[in-house]
Amino acid sequence: MAKLLMGKEVTAALNERIKSRVNELKAKNVFPKLAVLRVGAREDDLSYERSLIKRCDAVGIEVKPVFLPEDVTQAELVGSVRELNEDITVHGVLIFRPLPKHLDDEEVRKTLHTRKDIDGITDGSLAGVYSGANLGYPPCTAEACIEILNHYGVEIEGKKCVVVGRSLVIGKPVSMMLLGKNATVTMCHSRTRDLAGICRDADILIAAIGKAGFIKAEHLSRGQTVIDVGINVDENGKLTGDVKFDDAENLVEAVTPVPGGVGTVTTSVLASHVAEAAFRASMPK
Amino acid sequence: MAKLLMGKEVTAALNERIKSRVNELKAKNVFPKLAVLRVGAREDDLSYERSLIKRCDAVGIEVKPVFLPEDVTQAELVGSVRELNEDITVHGVLIFRPLPKHLDDEEVRKTLHTRKDIDGITDGSLAGVYSGANLGYPPCTAEACIEILNHYGVEIEGKKCVVVGRSLVIGKPVSMMLLGKNATVTMCHSRTRDLAGICRDADILIAAIGKAGFIKAEHLSRGQTVIDVGINVDENGKLTGDVKFDDAENLVEAVTPVPGGVGTVTTSVLASHVAEAAFRASMPK
Numbered sequence: 001m002a003k004l005l006m007g008k009e010v011t012a013a014l015n016e017r018i019k020s021r022v023n024e025l026k027a028k029n030v031f032p033k034l035a036v037l038r039v040g041a042r043e044d045d046l047s048y049e050r051s052l053i054k055r056c057d058a059v060g061i062e063v064k065p066v067f068l069p070e071d072v073t074q075a076e077l078v079g080s081v082r083e084l085n086e087d088i089t090v091h092g093v094l095i096f097r098p099l100p101k102h103l104d105d106e107e108v109r110k111t112l113h114t115r116k117d118i119d120g121i122t123d124g125s126l127a128g129v130y131s132g133a134n135l136g137y138p139p140c141t142a143e144a145c146i147e148i149l150n151h152y153g154v155e156i157e158g159k160k161c162v163v164v165g166r167s168l169v170i171g172k173p174v175s176m177m178l179l180g181k182n183a184t185v186t187m188c189h190s191r192t193r194d195l196a197g198i199c200r201d202a203d204i205l206i207a208a209i210g211k212a213g214f215i216k217a218e219h220l221s222r223g224q225t226v227i228d229v230g231i232n233v234d235e236n237g238k239l240t241g242d243v244k245f246d247d248a249e250n251l252v253e254a255v256t257p258v259p260g261g262v263g264t265v266t267t268s269v270l271a272s273h274v275a276e277a278a279f280r281a282s283m284p285k
Numbered sequence: 286m287a288k289l290l291m292g293k294e295v296t297a298a299l300n301e302r303i304k305s306r307v308n309e310l311k312a313k314n315v316f317p318k319l320a321v322l323r324v325g326a327r328e329d330d331l332s333y334e335r336s337l338i339k340r341c342d343a344v345g346i347e348v349k350p351v352f353l354p355e356d357v358t359q360a361e362l363v364g365s366v367r368e369l370n371e372d373i374t375v376h377g378v379l380i381f382r383p384l385p386k387h388l389d390d391e392e393v394r395k396t397l398h399t400r401k402d403i404d405g406i407t408d409g410s411l412a413g414v415y416s417g418a419n420l421g422y423p424p425c426t427a428e429a430c431i432e433i434l435n436h437y438g439v440e441i442e443g444k445k446c447v448v449v450g451r452s453l454v455i456g457k458p459v460s461m462m463l464l465g466k467n468a469t470v471t472m473c474h475s476r477t478r479d480l481a482g483i484c485r486d487a488d489i490l491i492a493a494i495g496k497a498g499f500i501k502a503e504h505l506s507r508g509q510t511v512i513d514v515g516i517n518v519d520e521n522g523k524l525t526g527d528v529k530f531d532d533a534e535n536l537v538e539a540v541t542p543v544p545g546g547v548g549t550v551t552t553s554v555l556a557s558h559v560a561e562a563a564f565r566a567s568m569p570k
Binding site: 123124126127128129130131135157158160166168172175176179182184185186187188189191192193198 | 408409411412413414415416420442443445451453457460461464467469470471472473474476477478483
């Protein structure tokens, strides 16, 4: 039976680190603050916002909610982002996306300052994760994968890592982060031939395809660590990952469950970015 | 005997495409112009500049040389970059690097507008090649590899590509460009275990390590296409690639020679970026 890599254990350890960091900052009169910018009142945005406020509260980070009506104009939205850019009490800005269709996401992304981009959506953050420079922040879910591997002491250096999926929120950034930790990284996707063979050969397999149960026994082998980034709803309305869990449990060394795995860690990673942004802002230029 | 993938053939075809593009632009009163910004008078900069002027001249692109003395101040250098940013007759800016040690490369890089960054050094260009967005330009040598594969009709989609080396000028950008063309890409480096086995398994092997003759018979197999990006000087003072040429010639399907391979194509790729920058600048916003 595979070992379960539980998100809540990673989160608990990460939260302790964030708390002590926040306390150090507060001792220097720096009060980490996250602004969340929400347009309209979509149920999933509201639910995420509640969990975010709770998580930030638990580690001592203040949340400043900014609500704009569903029919806000582009100019008003961009104006709000500019205000948050200029507000020196705000260290990080999370913009709920996708935005309503009448708004230009690209302009909003370009307006946000990279130093406040704790969700990794600006070109500066993209360049940062790609180049390995200390610029902006990687997408939180990609970093959550690395946090889980680190927490459970899974060695990355020199290991064969296979990443299935090449999105800008998971596949590409997690590939770059694994490469930065000296893994040998293979990037796979829907056009990859012999995907099962390539996956079986991995020491660490990251599944980020967005298809329920796509990774099965034929993709898996003994000794592997499997990180399942998928969050899908199966035909019975049940939350399920990209990996067929029973197959993994019987075969591999360790696997993240869904729910209870990667998704659980993401919000804490976001909070850690806010603390880091507050720290960077407090440093002399 | 392996087929030789000759840079000059690729360059000849590419130059024809650039020429016809430049002529179309000139018919619309757009005159593509490249500024080259050189600090001091290093012999290799001067030599590159001469070949650049010749190549650009051949395809109808004007070159505006900007020379600054070896002891230029940071403020003067940044001022020159700003002037070139604002000069609407200049479409691309090439800055010779490395800069003398008293100058801050990072600030210079950040000053240059991404839309004129035909050499792919700005954060905007990094984000562009990483994300696949139409933003800035990839490093010319990385793109030269793709041009060679395209010219010789080497299929990329679905193929196993192995890239050895992870620099920002070759390894990372060429990996991203191959991924964008639907290859399955493995990124290797000095910490990769069983490098020979991984390389042998590649359909397309890109060698960009910077070590003369590092890739040998044990890394190669029948049917492969090998792109040798290395430009090293061997113990006899002879220019040589990262691939042991005799080994490759006896084993693989096709290989680029050094000299006469990738290096030959780079300047034409730069010229193509200037034409593209002039084209983008001529488009309505």
